Every structure is written in structure tokens, then in C-alpha cells.
Amino acid sequence: MTGELERTEVLIAGGGPVGMALAIDLAYRGIGCLVAEAGDGTVRHPKVSTIGPRSMELFRRWGLADAIRDAGWPPDHPLDIAWVTKIGGHELHRYRRGTAADRPVFQHTPEPDQICPAHWLNPVLAQAVGVHPAGPLRLRTSISGVTQTDDHVHAVLTDLETGTTKQVQARYLVACDGASSPIRQACGIDAPARFQPQIFRNVLFRAPELRARLGDNTALVHFLVRSATLRFPLRSLDGDALFNMVVGVEDETAPRADALSLIRDAIAFETPVEVLSDGDWHLTHRVADRYRDRRVFLAGDAAHTLSPSGGFGLNTGIADAADLGWKIAATLGCWAGPGLLDSYEAERRPIAEESLREANANLRRTMDRQVPQEIDLDGPEGEQARRAMAERLASSGAHREFDAPEIHFGLRYRSAVVVDDPGQPVDIAVPDAAWRPGGDPGRRAAHAWWDATTSTLDLFGRGFVLLQFGGDEGLPRFEEAFAERGVPLSVHRSGDDELAKLYERAYVLVRPDGHVAWRGDELPEDPAALADTVRGATTTNGESP
Template sequence: MRGDEFETDVLIVGGGPVGMTLALDLKYRNVDFMLTEATDGSISHPRVGTVGPRSMEFFRRWGIAQEIRETGWPEDHPLDGVWVTAVGGHEIYRIRQGTVGTRPIPDYTPEPEQICPQHWLAPLLLRHVGVHPDGPVRLRWRLDGFTQADDRVTATVTDLQVGSTVTVHARYLVACDGASSSVRKALRVRAPARYPTRVFRNILFHAPLLREQLGERNALFYFLMLSSSLRFPMRSMDGRGMYRLTVGLDGSPEASADALSLVRRAITFDTPVEVLSDLKWHLTHRVAERFRVGRVFLVGDAAHTLSPSGGFGMNTGICSAVDLGWKLAAVLESWGGAGLLDTYEMERQPVAAESLEEANVNLRRTLDRQLPPQIHLDTPEGEKARAEMAERLVRSDAQREFNAPQIHFGFRYTSPIVVPDGSAPPANPRDWRPSAAPGCRAPHAWLRPGVSTLDLFGRGFVLLRFAESERQDGFERAFADRGVPLSTTTCHDPRIAELYERPFVLVRPDGHVAWRGDELPDDPGWLADQVRAE
């Protein structure tokens, strides 16, 4: 097309981590797309610090998990969470997580979470997606408006580098443009607040000697117990000298003090400090009432915002990007059915709400905690007060903020493209364990050293079978006749057969179970049609 007019299958608006992971998934599926980002892509104040385990599984699929592990977090830095009167002061309670080099690896995933702050993650993702002219990312391109027709979305975009206006025609538009999404507002989609908005400051600072000075008292998170505004975490961002202090803006004079004074108050001893940035931000708890309007989709913070307590926000958005990615590819390749794209909202909206509620539980645990002044005393009375506080932390299930596999892995989709088999979810979600029930993420197990069952999934549907069937040819033919990509893997490992519970398990391109049974259906056409929403 002309130099001021472009055409693509999918236009992604927003180049944050969720927009970039959607781009990675579409690239993996050979879908033509363009991504516009109004900034130059640089990160001066990283907000995201931890890549969750389910997100790491997707990065494994796209071939970049190892690069994320190697971005720079030291293998010997503790991953602990610790509650302290102040950093370097009295330690009240510590949740020991080990280090990257020593932590136990859960048996339910091949990819434990990884510390990778946004200023490391963003350039890595950008490099793999690719910046124009060699790649589809257009930096300093701002979306100004869009219109929808029956067969396309037409967007007006300003190239901020030269000040010119261009037109982009796309089959679909995906808004990954953040909590204040201009796309969501243009669509007039409501995202009502579920809890009161709170205001915070994030102070990013460099303290090059602090790790050495703390020695055995180092941690990843330091939950302060100084005051109503200094009760939130100070966290290590790079395992070396960069830290982020969160301050609650609660109206107290302390909360509005200068950044350096607040850092000095949070640390009990003298150490060189350089304040790098001081960012005010609003915490909102919202889930959009709609995730799809016509040919436009909301993903990530454009669709939902939640407390960072527990680290679910970005990771919820990445799972949404993967859910939408395979469905867009299926429709663009003409094998996805008429109702397939509607299942994006059906599946992801409840998950966003569940993540929001869990994050708010973690936030309330910090907000509601009483801070008796006695915990600061260097006396027997102080020791007793600190011991009582430690007991309260244990009773409040503080461990939950650092170990929530039920949030990262435990969501179970219910939608028209999932065929239920009558299996019930656990009565208590906290009792989560891996399950191959329809709608669940297909469980991880090692097929052989270095190769997980998860490595089988991603390109198309996979029939994982633990028995032979005379109906196999007819099953494969039913999918082939409809153009639905299907591969079959036979597994003879009894451990994995026990984990998957049925001899035949059909896994979707996103790695969730679509169907399972004791025998392949004698008329597989209905199943092929249902899982593609025809």
C-alpha cells in the first residue's frame, strides 16, 4: 500500500510486556501483525520485577526462557520475604525461599518464576519481536483513533518522529495500552472500581553498599513496620544495588517527605544512596465489563488492573494474550469457528476477577496489620512484641503472597470450547494440585531429561494418548477435514498416564485441556467442531 497507508491482520496498540508477549505468540503462529508504541520503548522506572512461572512456561515455548534467566539476577541472592522494623533493624519474620541457585524446583512446572525487572525484560522482548524496518514494532507511533467496519478496523496513527499521520487497516485491533486505555474509553466500556483507589509513591534508588552491609540479612522483599505510610515493601530490583521503596500516600506529613529522607528512614544505618526516580501512581481494582467489542479486544491492564501484591498483574495479562493469540490465528487461518473469538472474554474475565481478589487479600493483610510501637524497643518487652507479631504473621497466612500456584496455574476455563467430563474442582482452591480435567492447564511431567510434556503443546491441538484405539484414523481425519491442526503423541509412561487420568486427552494450542475420555468418540466430527466453536 502507499507509504502513509498500511495493512495487517492484527494491530496491537501498546508495547508493554503484555503487548510484546501477544506479538511473540502471533509471530510464533506466523500471523501478520503490527505493533505501535507511543514511547521510544525505554524503561527508566521499572514497575514489573518478577516473571511468574506460567509466564516462564510460555517464554520457554517461544525459546527465550533461558535468556530471561540470564539477564542478570545473581544466583546467590536470597529470594526471601522478610518483615522488619526497618531494613537493618529488628527482623520479625522471614519466609525462606532460597536463592535461584539453591531453591527447590516445584514438581508441577519446568520453569519456576524468575526475577527480571522491566528494564531488563523490555529490551529482550523488543529484540525478539523486532523493530521496524526489520520487524513489526513501530516505536513513537501513537494511536489517535479508529473505526470499525464489518471486515476490518481502520486506525489513524501519528508517527511522532516525523509528525505525519498514517492509516492502518487491520482485520483486528488488540488494545494493550494500559490502565488508562484510550481504546477502552473510545469503546465506552466501563471498568467499575471494585475497591477504593489508593495512591502510592515508588522511589527507585541505588544503594551500592547495602547488600554487603546487610550480609545474611539480605532478602528480595523487606516489609517495613515503621508507620502507616512505610508499611509496604522495599524490594531489591537487580540483586546488586538497585532498590524500590513503596510509600503509601495516606495524608500523613511523612508520606509527602522528600524521597531521600524516606529512604533514609527505611534503612537504619548510613549507606550511600542515590535517588533515581520518584513516581506517584494510583492503585485501582478494575475488571472491564467487556473484553471484546466487535473486532477490538482488550488485554492486560486495558482489561483489568489489580494490586501488585503477589505479582499477578503482568502474568494474568500474559495468559490472556496467549488465550487470544491462538484464537486469532485460528480465525485468520479459517479453521476457527464463528464463536471462537467470543470465548476469549468468557475464559479470561473470570480469571482476571479471581486474580484481583487474591491480590486484594494480600494487600489487605498489609493494610490491616497493626503496628504496635513496642516492636521497636530493644528490651524484653520489645522481644515479646516482636514474637507476638511473628505469630500473627504466621496465622495471617503471609506465606500465601509468595506461594500461590492456584492463581498462576489453578484457573479452569468453562466455555463452549471445553467439553466437561463431570470432574469437580477442589473444594478449597488452596488445595490446588495439577489436573488434566477439561479447562485446566495440561500438567507438566518430564518425558525425558530436559523435555516436558508442556513442550508438546503450542502449535495446534495435541492428542496425548496412553492407549491404542481403532478410532485413531477417523479422529485425525475429522480434524484434517476441517483444517484444524492436530498432532498425536503416544506416551507409555505409567506415571504420566496416572497424572492425566484418562487414556485420551486433547490439549488446545494454549496448553489447556479441551477434552479427555476413556475412548476416542465414534463420531469425532462433533468434537472437532465444538473445540473450534463452529
């Protein structure tokens, strides 16, 4: 290898939202990193726009939730989803979700979802990470020549502007380098396709008068129900003039309508339109066979690619970063056991698989929906077709694509560093209005207001947290067991009966990522064994090394 040598604790390949989220989490934990991003940081065609509630909770932890909410989305813009034959035409069904300013307060989270497409989100994250030379984010920089030894990873960084190269040595490398991930391929990790691949077009356009013309019929998403080509979402990206329309491609070899004519066909009235970009994207559902190759880890699209139906892809990747970040920090801090990093794959890969199935079910609901030719006709024939479609939409679970809190919050980690509670349910049913997730082991710990301004979630992040609703008997031994192993632990005691009822046990141990590690009505007789389990230091025979 040639060039100057630079050392860092963690090298992150890819400076998209997942790579930057990991860098932010590592910095939050005092861990140095270097982020290499081949692009220049410009988002030329934003697509994903909804940051899910669990991701917003993580951004709250990192001090970025307010910046994301203030990035530009108008608080008075409806968050509704409207199924229509045309924009401004016949409306078949509407899922009313209020606006960011007037929707009801959610009991299960202090941070509801937020509209913040990538052309707003990425600059917020880049500023938080810091662009070189002020920070670790290196734009227009590629990674190649990755090799591993027993205690570090070597790679070559190439400045794509000057062509100069530099060697970098890191303790760990995390590949956040996209669905085709050259690093994943170089590690020999397969990510076989699942379900049926699909081809779509994304058409980005500006329509400066469209919102005003729609008036009260404005929605966040106008879900077209028009034809085999136009039966996908048309989404507002800035609450004003910028829109993205997904177009189906049934036959890749057939002649295609131009983007402007497709937009004209999707809107019921004449309005000024400017096409900004039009490009194909190939949807191939994948989950990598492994998330780790010795000192190399996969996260985000490098580990999984999901249908965007449901908005789980980005949010799954950000949760990858939150899971992996504290485990790398614990390992570099010398208090993790040898099994902690292995638990990353054990916890996150099943979540990706479940999210992939849910996203594909949402996609199939749309793909399998037959659109009658008379759907947009005036007169009795068209009215009958629209009534039948409206009934089908209302009864087929169409809302689920835009409201699935049990996917964002209800999925449970099962791994060697989580102590199962024999009394916990196997699965979570579709929640009702009173649903409050998160007291049982493996799940994200429940939100409630600890005091007037502090969520329980605000107590979690730096180290382990013991929520104490019972007495002090055994507490000194418990704290001592963690202290002897160098495991950071804080204790928060509450006499709030409602909070105790929510968490269901007298003692609840929460991990640095905010997931419950253990709970019980009494502190364990052997707190050292518990400390070893949750830090990944228990061997397969249940003994500590």
C-alpha cells in the same frame, strides 16, 4: 483519513510486555502484526520484577526463557521475603525460598518464577519482536481515529518524532494500551472501580553498599513493618544496588516526608543512597465489563488492573496474550468457528476477577495489619511487640502473597469450547508439596517429563495435541474429523503408567495454548462434534453450522 495506507493482520496498541508477548505469540503462529508504542522503549522506573512460573512456561514455548533467566539477576541472591522493622534492623519473620541456583526442583513446572524487572524484560521482548524497520514494533508511534467495518479496523498512526501520519488497516485490533486505555474508552466499554482505591509512592533508589552491609540478612523483598507509611515492600530490582520502596499515602493533602528521609528511616544504618525517582501511583482495581467490541479486543491493563500484591497483574496479561493469540490465528487460518473469539472473554475475564480478589486480599492483609508504636524499641516492651507480630505473620497467611501456585496454575477455563468432565472437582484447595495441577478440562495441562529433556509442555503450542495412553481404536476417525476441518492435530502416544495416572484418562486433548479441551477413557463416538466444539463451531443448540 489521510496519509499512506498500510495493511496488517493484527494491529496491537501498546508495546509493553503484554503487547509484545502477543506479537511474539502471533509471530510464533505465522501471523503478521504491527505494534504501535507511544514511548521510546526506555523503562525509567521499573517496578514489577517477578515473572511468574506460568509466564515463564509461555516464554519457554516462545524460546525466550533462557534469555530472561540470563538477563542479569544474580543466581546466588536469596529469594527470601523478610518482614523487618528496618532494613538491617529487627527481623520479625523470614520466608526462606533459596536462590535461583539452589532452590529445589519443582514437580509441577519446568520453569519456576524468575526475577526480571521491566528494564531487563522489555529489551529482551523488543529484540524478539523486532523494532521497525527490521520488525513490527513502532516506537514513538500513537494510534488514533479507530473505526470498524464488518471485515477490518482502520486507524491512524502518528510518528511522534516527525508528526507524519499513516493509515493502517487490520483484521483485528488488540488494545494493550494501559489502565486508562483510550481505545477501551472509545469503544464505550466501562471498567468500574472495585474495592477501595489507594495512593502509593514508588521510590526508586540506588544503594551500592547495602547488599554487602546486609550480608546473610539479604532478601529479595524486605517487607517493612514500621508505620502506616512504611509497611510495604522494599524490593531489590537487580540483586545489587537498585531498589524500589513502596510508601503509603494516607492523606494526599498532608505534608510529605522527602524520599531520602523515608529511605533513611527504613534502613537501620548509614549507607550511601541516591534517589533516582519518586512518583505517586493510584491503585484502582478494575475489570472491564467487556473484553471485545466487534474486531477490537482488550488485553493486559486495558482489560484489568490489579493490586501488585501477589504479582498477578503482568502474569494475567501475558496469559491473556496466550489465550487470544491462538484464537486469532485460528480465525485468520479459517479453521476456527464463529464462537472461538467469543471464548476469549468467557475464559479470561473470570480469571482476572479471581486474580483481582486474591490480590486485594493480599493488600488488605497488609493494610489491616496494625503496627504498634513500640515495634522497634529495644528492651522487653519492644521484644514482646515483635514476638506478637511474628506470631501474627506466621499464622495470617503472609506467605501466600509470594507463593500462590493455585492462582498461577489452578484456575480453570469454563467456556463453550471446553468440554466439561463430570468427574472433575469444582475448585482446587490450597496445594500441598505433592500437588500436580492440570489433567482436567479447562486447566493448564500438567507438566511431567516426557523424556529426559522434553516436558509435556513442550509438546503443546502449534495446534491441538492428543495425548494417547490407550489403544488405537477410533483414532483414524478422530484424526480424520480434525483434518476435514483443517484443525491442526498431532498425536503423542505414551506407555508411561505414571504419566497416564497424572492425566487420569486414556485420551487427553490439549489446545494450542496448553489448556485441556477434553479428556475421556474412550475416544468420542462422534469425533466431528468434538472437533466442532473445541474450535468454536458449535451453535448454542449444540449443532454445527
